[in-house]
Amino acid sequence: xxxxxxxxxxxxxxxxxxxxxxxxxxxxxxxxxxxxxxxxxxxxxxxxxxxxxxxxxxxxxxxxxxxxxxxxxxxxxxxxxxxxxxxxxxxxxxxxxxxxxxxxxxxxxxxxxxxxxxxxxxxxxxxxxxxxxxx
Numbered sequence: 001x002x003x004x005x006x007x008x009x010x011x012x013x014x015x016x017x018x019x020x021x022x023x024x025x026x027x028x029x030x031x032x033x034x035x036x037x038x039x040x041x042x043x044x045x046x047x048x049x050x051x052x053x054x055x056x057x058x059x060x061x062x063x064x065x066x067x068x069x070x071x072x073x074x075x076x077x078x079x080x081x082x083x084x085x086x087x088x089x090x091x092x093x094x095x096x097x098x099x100x101x102x103x104x105x106x107x108x109x110x111x112x113x114x115x116x117x118x119x120x121x122x123x124x125x126x127x128x129x130x131x132x133x134x135x
Contacts, residue, residue, distance in 0.1 A: 024121035028063040033114035035059075035126045036093065045131040048104040054081075055097040056112065058126070062089045064116035071096035071112055075105035105132050 027033075037057035046052055056071055070084035081100035102108070108130045115122040 024123040025119070027067065027114045027119065027122055027124035028116045030063045031061055031114060031116070031124060033058060033060045033069060033112055033124055033126050035110075035112055035128055038110070038128055042128050042130055045133040046102045046108065048102050048132055048134050050102050050135075051099060052102055053097065053099050054110070055095065056110070058094045058096060058112055059092075060087065060094065060114055061091050062087060062114065062116065064089050067114065067116040067119070069094050069096070069112060069114050071098060071110070073098070073100055074109050074111065075103050075107070080108065102132060104134065107131055 035056055036059040037055075039055045040046070040052065054071070054073065058069055058071075060069060066086060066088055068084050069087050070082060072082040073080040080103055081098045083096055083098045085094055085096060087094055096112075110128040110130070112126040113122050114124045
């Protein structure tokens with residue numbers, strides 16, 4: 001449930017909508033999103049206080065004319081960094097990247113939500129988790 005709520009809030013923030021309590025819905029039927037590549041890999045922990053350049057290759061199928069795919073990094077309490085891009089419908093790939101300072105947290109979650117145009121919330125999301133180590 002936390003993942004679905006987070007994805008709803010993320011998409012609401014990204015499209016500039018006021019977050020409302022609603023049940024997130026999936027992207028249009030038959031749509032999906034996956035993380036095809038991520039750098040740095042999640043095999044090694046990130047170090048608290050270090051600057052990280054995160055690069056994510058996203059594969060998607062969007063059964064709508066257009067939509068949005070985002071890259072969001074979040075610790076247990078807040079969003080650390082985020083970016084988004086508009087995508088065309090159909091099958092495709094997107095490369096998203098952002099830079100951030102690793103907070104002193106136990107872990108960081110990377111969310112990649114996918115939504116169709118004008119969709120206020122989504123439960124269609126890919127997730128990866130990084131452990132965080134203290135220097």
